[in-house]
Amino acid sequence: MEHRELGDSGVEVSTVGFGAWVVGTDWWGDRGEQESIDLVQHALNQGVTFFDTGDVYGHGRSEELIGEALGDRRDEVTIASKVGYDFYNNPQAGHGEIPKEMTPEYIHEAVDKSLDRLDMDHLDLLHLHNADVDEVDEDVLAAIDELRESGRVDAISWALGPSIGWLAEGDAAIANEFDALQVVFNVFEQTPGAHFMETIDDLDASTSILARVPHSSGLLNEQVRPETELGEGDHRGFRPDEWYDTGWEKVEKLRFLERDGERTMGQAAIQWLLAHDDVASVTPTFRTTDDVDEWAAAPDTPALSDEELDRVADLHARDYDIKRDDGMAGFRSSVDGTDLEAVGATYAGD
Structure with a gap:
């Protein structure tokens, strides 16, 4: 497993991380808590050392389970969590x-509570969870510095919606020298990642990209097909039918990325992201040990060739020659869309 540094922070992450939204919640289908613990430990044994959770996941339960699963091996792992949603005083x-x-x-209070649940003395990485750009003022930036100076946090990230607001927020994170920026980024949804990599280059910044939803919520790992019936509570069940149909047509046009016996579509989707130097890690949603075994091995598969990367870019530029609306337009901006208009974007996936 390869490791990359987050910015200039000294904090390293495995290039394939563990997105722990699946732990302590039923939003990706229900599972037992011991099953979740076993899955986390299996991932660590397969070389995954970056574990990314959030305090609002299961209203603290995800952090508790991550702490239980990894506490005895704390020195082997990089732990991230997110704060910003006040679930303490508001029901879900x-x-x-x-x-x-x-x-x-x-x-400050939320970080202390997260550390208590994790049973750890510091976070390697703290995300501000879906913060609007106007919420992160000088006082908040000072609070972040205090957390680092106290040793409770080693590196800082801004985790973006993107449906909560993404473009102005990500640009602000880079301008304010955040160590990392977490954003939806995959072969189908390239706009956020492409924009932020350009901003990083323009500002000569060291901010790293953490790519979440690398498999486009199950399309690029072929776990969601047009005929798939999702389990009760699975958040993807709320997506329009057009999303499934359009996504599957796109997958069929990417079959050239597969190499029989060498690289699956799910692994190719990860390798596409890791071909970008600014991407430090991808955080797929592991649901089974088979997922772990396949995707943790992705960095060891053949890297995408220049020709393959060019073919993906050409398909994306032509929107895969699919004219149908996938029903997912309208991701909003927290600054009334003026930032999106400035770069000619209206949707995080266009």
Whole structure:
């Protein structure tokens, strides 16, 4: 397993990380808690050392399970968590967004509670979870510096929606020298990653990209097909039928990325991301040990050739020659869309 540094922070992450939204929640289908612990430990044994959770996942339960699974091997792993959603004082209403709190006082308190649940003395990486650009003011930046100076946090990231707001937020993270920026980025949804890599280059910044949803919520690993019936509570069940149909047509046009016995589509999707130097790690959603075995091995498969990368770029530029709307347009911006208009984007996937 390859490792890459987050910015200039000295914090290293495995190029394939573990997105722990699946731990302690049922939003990707239900599973037992011991099953989740076993899955985390299996990932570590397969070389995955970067584990990315959030305090709001299961309202703290994900952090507790991650701490239980990894506590005895703390010195082998890089642990990230997210703060910003005030689930302490607000009930969860289905899959709806709960109120956020981004004051310095709340951030300090939330980090301390996260560390208590993890049973750890520091976070290797702290994300501000879906923070709007106007919420991260000088006082919040000062609070982040205090957390680093106290040793409770080693590196800082901004985790983006993108449906909560993404472009102005990501640009602000890079301009303010955040160590990392977590964003939806995959072969189908290239706009955010491409824009931020350009911003990093323009500002000569050291911010690293953490790519989440690398398999486009199950399309690029072929776990979601047009006929798939998703389990109760699975958040993908709320997506329009057009998303599934359009996505599967795109997958068929990417078959050239597969190499029989050498590289699966799911592995190729990860290798496409790792071909970008600014991407430090991808965080797929592991649901089974088979997923772990396949995707943790992705960095060891043949890297995508220049020809393959060019073919992907050409297909994306032509929108895969598919005229149908996938029903996912309308990702909003937290600054009324003016940032999106400035770069000619209206949707995180265009």
